[in-house]
Amino acid sequence: MKGHTNGEKYSMSDGMNSFDTVIVGGSYAGLSCARSAAAHGLDTLVLERKKDLGEKIRTTGIFVGEAADVLDVPARLKRDIHGVRLYAPNLQSVDLESPGYRFQAINTPDLMRWMGQQAELNGAEVRTGENVAQLREIKDGVEFSKQNVRARFGVGADGARSNYGRLLGLPENKEFLVGAEVEMSGVRGVDQDRLHVFLDSEIAPGYIAWVVPGVGVTQIGLAVRKPHKPQLERFLEKLRKLFDFRDAKVVERRGGLIPCGGAKREWYTDRSILLGDAAGWVSPLTAGGIHPSLQVGKAAGVAIADFLDGRISHPAALLEWRRPEWRTKQMLRWGMDNIALPNSLLNLAIGNPLFAKLSQIIFFHHRGLKDPEAWKAIASSEQGESLPVDRQSLAEWFLSP
Ligand SMILES: Cc1cc2nc3c(=O)[nH]c(=O)nc-3n(C[C@H](O)[C@H](O)[C@H](O)COP(=O)(O)OP(=O)(O)OC[C@H]3O[C@@H](n4cnc5c(N)ncnc54)[C@H](O)[C@@H]3O)c2cc1C
Numbered sequence: 001m002k003g004h005t006n007g008e009k010y011s012m013s014d015g016m017n018s019f020d021t022v023i024v025g026g027s028y029a030g031l032s033c034a035r036s037a038a039a040h041g042l043d044t045l046v047l048e049r050k051k052d053l054g055e056k057i058r059t060t061g062i063f064v065g066e067a068a069d070v071l072d073v074p075a076r077l078k079r080d081i082h083g084v085r086l087y088a089p090n091l092q093s094v095d096l097e098s099p100g101y102r103f104q105a106i107n108t109p110d111l112m113r114w115m116g117q118q119a120e121l122n123g124a125e126v127r128t129g130e131n132v133a134q135l136r137e138i139k140d141g142v143e144f145s146k147q148n149v150r151a152r153f154g155v156g157a158d159g160a161r162s163n164y165g166r167l168l169g170l171p172e173n174k175e176f177l178v179g180a181e182v183e184m185s186g187v188r189g190v191d192q193d194r195l196h197v198f199l200d201s202e203i204a205p206g207y208i209a210w211v212v213p214g215v216g217v218t219q220i221g222l223a224v225r226k227p228h229k230p231q232l233e234r235f236l237e238k239l240r241k242l243f244d245f246r247d248a249k250v251v252e253r254r255g256g257l258i259p260c261g262g263a264k265r266e267w268y269t270d271r272s273i274l275l276g277d278a279a280g281w282v283s284p285l286t287a288g289g290i291h292p293s294l295q296v297g298k299a300a301g302v303a304i305a306d307f308l309d310g311r312i313s314h315p316a317a318l319l320e321w322r323r324p325e326w327r328t329k330q331m332l333r334w335g336m337d338n339i340a341l342p343n344s345l346l347n348l349a350i351g352n353p354l355f356a357k358l359s360q361i362i363f364f365h366h367r368g369l370k371d372p373e374a375w376k377a378i379a380s381s382e383q384g385e386s387l388p389v390d391r392q393s394l395a396e397w398f399l400s401p
Contacts, residue, residue: 027293205228303318
């Protein structure tokens, strides 16, 4: 496809440099789109506001197994975690797992740098320190006047508060969870093969709190439904009953907004699309956005190439069917926002075998509670008997669409 430009950026008579595609935002969605677009021969430019792709990370960065299938992360940047330990507010817990399934904790700053290199190795140009504050759509593309560049097709992969979408008059994300996380060294007593998930409707109303044995650090965080504020210090205080913090040191703090209103119906214009958080592609229930961002980014690179080659009428023609509906998750999100279970009830529930079985299905069963087989299994299984589980389910029910 470099036939569009003979593989070289060309300068227009007005002095603007022209690219096949310009992608605003160098993170999961933007960099996977850049890698795929460049691999399909497009002259590709990424404009990222941060000076270094790995600085100011705003995510916990956990991959579900399916995300690992989309992106083959180098071994040095990840570690597998095979099960979940679910805690009630009184810190009683139940272990959940599914044979053969794993999450991946990731060294996200280095992952971002690596994704940037992968995009460049495929021929994309990644410019950091470029804050895109202005753009306008023209007849055959998009112009970024401050950067002095023009694209035949533009991509807004600039996160939850997408400026790209706002500048084009597309609807903004309006509903958010707000997350806060601290990365610590020296925390002892954390089972390294578990994702530790805490239910507590006082500390984490509308969502959960977590402890992740990460790559060389322990990541401790929580998210709450706006307008609540994350009470990270209170959660850390509570954790002192479980883990040893005597030698613990804060390495870094992270935080940010997580769209939870579902995927936007209006997410493209004639010459632009929004991807990832910018388009609201985050599970409203689980707040998992990495897998959808990677998936749609990769597919978008191909779709833009097909569009610029005249094979399809618009990239959205190839991508729209992937737009997640999340009807059940939207309903459950409404439930979590409006019918918060009191801690006393959660404490009672965790010791109940039925609750454990329900949780196991939610975490591990392929179609979750939508599957009549899951309900049959609940109805027929005796206490202590293990339920049929499905390795695919965590992606669908916990962290991804
Ligand atoms: C605290 C927290 C924890 C989370 N944990 C998980 C998790 O464990 N697993 C999971 O699946 N999901 C998680 N999520 C959600 C997940 O991080 C997002 O869905 C994902 O990062 C979306 O990727 P993205 O590429 O669309 O956007 P982002 O990762 O938000 O990246 C947007 C990029 O655009 C850049 N940018 C913004 N504006 C401009 C501009 N004007 N000009 C140039 N560049 C710009 C930003 O600097 C950034 O690099 C979490 C979110 C938060 C906030």
